[in-house]
Amino acid sequence: MAGVRCPAPGHAGPQAKKAEKAEKAEKAEKAERTAVEWFTAPEYWLSRLVFQRALAAVYLVAFLTAALQFRALLGERGMLPIPRFVEQVPFGRAPSLFHLHYSDRFCAAVAWTGCAVSAALLAGLDSWLPLWGGMLLWLVPWALYLSIVNVGQTWYAFGWESLLLETGFLAVFLGNDEVAPPVVVLFLLRWLLFRVEFGAGLIKMRGDACWRKLTCLHHHHETQPMPGPLSWFFHHLPGPLHKAEVAANHVTQLVVPFLLFAPQPIATVAAALMIVTQLWLVLSGNFSWLNWLTIALALSAVRFPGSPPSLPAAPLWYEIVVLAVAALVVFLSYRPVVNMVSRRQVMNRSFDPLHLVNTYGAFGSVSRVRYEVVIEGTPDDTPGEDADWREYEFRGKPGDPRRWPRQFAPYHLRLDWLMWFAALSPAYAGVWFGALVERLLKNDRDTLKLLRRSPFPPDSPPRYVRARLFRYRYTSRRELRATGACWDRTYVREYLPPTRLPETALRS
Structure with a gap:
């Protein structure tokens, strides 16, 4: 018929090409969306x-x-x-x-x-x-x-x-x-x-x-x-x-x-x-x-x-x-x-x-009684019971019965936590407790920074340091009102006898 052109065999017209292109784009977008939905949320x-x-x-x-x-x-x-x-x-x-x-x-x-x-x-x-x-x-x-x-x-x-x-x-x-x-x-x-x-x-x-x-x-x-x-x-x-x-x-x-x-x-x-x-x-x-x-x-x-x-x-x-x-x-x-x-x-x-x-896991067993290791030092040359024993105060662990516990977490007081383990058994303290005592005897500055308070001036370290084990319990409401103390403690036994630095360490 005159005036009418037929597309060449094997070739699509412009409209068909556009439709095919749009279909491919839609399929690609759908595939990409499916991949996204699978991999991400x-x-x-x-x-x-x-x-x-x-x-x-x-x-x-x-x-x-x-x-x-x-x-x-x-x-x-x-x-x-x-x-x-x-x-x-x-x-x-x-x-x-x-x-x-x-x-x-x-x-x-x-x-x-x-x-x-x-x-x-x-x-x-x-x-x-x-x-x-x-x-x-x-x-x-x-x-x-x-x-x-x-x-x-x-x-x-x-x-x-x-x-x-x-x-x-x-x-x-x-x-x-x-x-x-x-x-x-x-x-x-x-x-x-x-x-x-x-x-x-x-x-x-x-x-x-x-x-x-x-x-x-x-x-x-x-x-x-x-x-x-x-x-x-x-x-x-x-x-x-x-x-x-x-x-x-x-x-x-x-x-x-x-x-x-x-x-x-x-x-x-x-x-x-x-x-x-x-x-x-x-x-x-x-x-x-x-x-x-x-x-x-x-x-x-x-x-x-x-x-x-x-x-x-x-x-x-x-x-x-x-x-x-x-x-x-x-x-x-x-x-x-x-x-x-x-x-x-x-x-x-x-x-x-x-x-x-x-x-992971925690507290598979729970202690019925609380023990605390209390560390003390004295400037006296003779470490008898009548010596001037002064207690070191830790930041987090119980010490002075009248001192109320503080909130420290999420900050981690590592020494205080290990002191709790040491009170459970001396075996937990075997690798570090002696080193702690040695540094207290030297008034080691970095060690004292871990404590709340040292009872000795920086230039006057103690002559002897000892550790004693106490049983701690919470006071009752009546005891708290009467004494102002949240803890009551009872002496149990000696944990570490009075210890001093060797003479060679003192001279150095």
Whole structure:
């Protein structure tokens, strides 16, 4: 027909090409959206933000604790010197920057750098960096704190050290404002929280019978390592309420953790119950940053209301890295899980030198009686009972019966905690107690900074130091009104006889 052109065979017209192009774009967009929905959870962007800032705050406290205490505990002239440790323990067993070099100045630089980076993360610097830059920034405090923990010896042998390292490692892969939170990492954070709570619940049920009888809190608030300002009041709560506390704790630690893996809003409710329980523990005692870090983990499982911002799809390299880390964590979880379900379950153990996946738990047994080691010094040449014995005062542990306990957590008073263990058994004090006494006899400046008060002027150290064991108990309401003292103490026995420096040390 004249005037009509037919398209050449095999060639589509302009309209058909446009339609085909639009269809391809739609398919690509759909595929990209499907990939995003599988790998990321944009609705948890605020949960990630809150968790990251809370974790940065805990990091800041941990590094501040290290910066202010390391010289007396681990320094070149400390009670357990790092240089001596790294000579005896190879790098493979305890990876640390201090295997490459150690000096007190370098250790201070590591601790204060950790403080600075933690403060930067708390202020949100990672959000201003590209994705890879934010990940590297989160890697810095983890590597620095690992270096400290792995040479910290008994001063760092606490479960919350490994918990901070495991949490900090997962935070490296949580991303920043350039990508939505990865579902896999959010799941791993819940898996960690599950092990913290469920492991603690199991160790209680398998341990002291008072947990099964619901009577442990009749003693715990009085005998815990470091009571807080409200612990006296918690101790004097009615017995039935103590039993209700224990029963609620069992539910929170043995039942609620499974709900973390349920659909929303059930997972949010489970996390909220854990947060309430942890806040109750914060009020009742001083447990360093254990409770606050557990709260941070629970916040990562909370789905906050509000519409998420528009976030781009995750780059392929990021997906590969996250999935590889997830596979590693699953592989390393085998031994902690076997330990957790074992009848011989142990608390707070690391199964790899990087503290990537650990086992947790606390208070498998509860002391019925509180003992305290009281250290005294005298300037007299003859250390008899009629000598002028003066008591050293610690910052957190009970001493003067009239001195009310203070709130220190999340800050960690390491020496005070170890003094509690020393009172349980001299075996816990074997590697450091003698070094502490020696430094008190020298009026060592760094050691005295760990104390609340020394009874001796800086230029007049004591001639002798001794330690005595006392039994402490909370006073009753009537005794508190009559004496103003929250503690009553009774002498038990000599813990360390009067000790002085050798003559060679005195001359030097």
